Amino acid sequence: MNYVKILIAGIGAATVLLFAQFVHAAGTITLADSWDIKDWDPAIFFGNENRKLRNVYETLTVYNAQTKQADPKLATSWRASKDGLTWTFKLRKGVKFHDGTPFNATVAKANLDRTIAMGKGPAYIWNAVENISAPTADTLVIRTKYPVPVDMVATSQFGAYMMSSGAMKKGTNWLMAGNAVGTGPYKLTQWKKSQQLVMEKFDNYWGGWSGGEFDRIIYRMVVEISTQVQMLRGGEAALVLATAPPDMLKKLRKDPKLQVSVFDSFLSIPLLINTQLYPTSNKKFRRALTYIMDYETIARDIYGGYGQVPKSCVPQTMWGAGQFDVARQDLAKAARLLKESGIPKKDWKVTYHAYTGRQEIMQIAEMYQALASQLGVKVQIKTGEFGVLWDKQKKLESSANMFALLWYPDWATPAGWLTPLWHSEEPVVFNLSHYNNPEYDRVLDAGVKLQGSDRKAAIKKLREAQKIAYDDAVAMCLVDVKKTVLHRADIKGVDYNPAYEFVDVYKLRRN
């Protein structure tokens, strides 16, 4: 018994001594994110790295969601030649990298040349580039093989960042050890793998400091969204970078200490329909399937109001988005089209790949299965990890009739959907509809080429391409997803640009 009493007393004393205190250093903001940085090299990273490293690195131009054009950033102005093949950028003067070296045209050229030469990840956005020159310290000239809107390409959230020449010389291995030298408002000061990433104010930032900005950003790596939300409620984190599920947001909205900020985004969910796998190889059968889906329920209930019924598979937030009489649920019409398709009723069976990791994808699949069964269409849902299902879908022999995925472009162009998702390709990467239409390809390619010189004409062609795809029922455009950012109510200035998966900490203030 003495032993037990000692043990209990010891545990009690230890508990009393160990009281946690959450003290925020003045000027520090803590953000919770699920993902640590995988690739540190801005010429390579092509995933969630952007969410943090965009505080450190900048691009020549940035996308303006209101005007749908490029705005100045490290470049102050630009012009294109009449043929759209030569783009001349005037660069901002007086910009310094975090290591004190100056940003100029030579460094800008070196960055782009390096990205193109490495040919990894996002390098493909520069495929049209023929050569780059730096005739003066503040002039960058980019020549292309065919017209592309280089000012818009330069807004890309991948593959378009500027780092110092010293960092480039040290190379990828040095960067991968957790180093980053950009021109952004924050410089990297600490990286504890899988635990946290710290950035501090760069005093010589060209954009200046007006007062009220945060001096230090701490990114805490927290895998579970529920744990992130607890940190937010406890005041340990000010903002959560991961997207909370809609049902969680519904409850959190009621908490006066928290705020859910909602923004337009480029995120959408196309449900790709396999055009080469029986019975969805039959166009009328595909069209029938599009009238079964309950699009309103997806936007209102599954996405809890954080979604919009789309007018096209390219979201309306994107310039050049088409507007079609996109299928609404009409079971009678679906039944009629099923009969007219000529497919025997015994063959009304489709397979549906729904990957795990996003509960909405699974909920949509299950809802569709229930709706389709009312008309005698049997939907077999196959779940799995995204990589596994994607691998299967790429090969026709192992593909399913339907495959839903969350999609967004690398830079602001409708071609960001139309090309990867439906342009014919061999081998298949993302054309998971296995769609092969030379007419579509021709119209789309023409539209893509016109982007650089005549946006109006480009829009016409790109909408024409969307119409062809729509008529061929290659996909169901399920929902345009709104971006939600969950944060403490005393954090102001939360903004979101649909072109970037990023919350700009430089604009944040604490009340």
Place this chain on the structure above:
Amino acid sequence: MYWHIGQRLVLMIVTLIGVATITFFLSRILPGSPVEMMVGYRATAEAVEAAKKELGLDKPLHVQYVRFVSDALRGDFGISLQSKQPVVEEIGRRSLATIELASLTTLLLIVVGVPIGVISAVRSNTPVDHAVRTLSIAGVALPAFMLGMLLQMIFYGWLGWLPLQGRLSAEILLDHDFARVTGFFLVDTLLSGDWVAFKDAAEHIVLPLTTLTLVTLPQVTRITRNMMMEVLQEDFVRTALAYGIPRRTVYYRYALKAMLIPLMTVIGLTFGYLLGGSVVVEFVFDWPGLGAYVARSIASSDFPATVGVTIVLATAYLTVNLIVDLLYYVADPRLRAA
């Protein structure tokens, strides 16, 4: 005895080769796109092909296996596809976090679980015994994630006494650069004389430690109780009590010794399980250990990490079993004589 140890070592090596081979071939055969995970899911077909060449995935399977074996013998399990860090480094860092948690849990199981089991056996069919058995069943029935989140809600959300997640708080990671000598933060902070960091590390380990202990305690308690009840029926116990030897001495010195070998087996197996099986607790508390790492590696087809961790965990498990076997010789002189 040495012959037996030699046999066990050979068996260990054979088992490890088998585990490595099976894991290697499974990771290559099962569907998945590990390459796309490395280059990004939006990479071009050319980038994917280039990455396949880089990883050697364009070579025949038997060629890949030979390369894998020669690399593994040099301790090189490749680069993790999800983190782009050397697998060996990641395993090294994370295993220390897991060992710290598993060791403390095992210590608590011995210090708390065994005495409770003994008391329950000695006072069998009394309210104390019934309470212990009921709590044991509750402990086994309650899922670890639920218990962990409950403790988080109470001690972090409601009382604000303890931190929510991680091994150290942001401020300590920033401002207290103590030397990582052992990789066990409780030890390293003490060695550095950094009391503030020690307190922080201790605060962070309390909840995951409590959760793991509470979910594994019932097994140890019940097994101890059952074994103790058998031993208490033995003649030597009755004789000792008849001689007037104090009960505490009989129970803890004589009876407990008699069940030391099976008890060591249970504790050893539990420790081995904790090394790789504390996935859920590591997820809930963001404890950067091996369990969460291996779960994520498998889910994302990160085959270098999967194979590496599987081999390491298999080695650890086999080593723990070997050590327990060796401890039998220490605990029971009759085995030494044999």
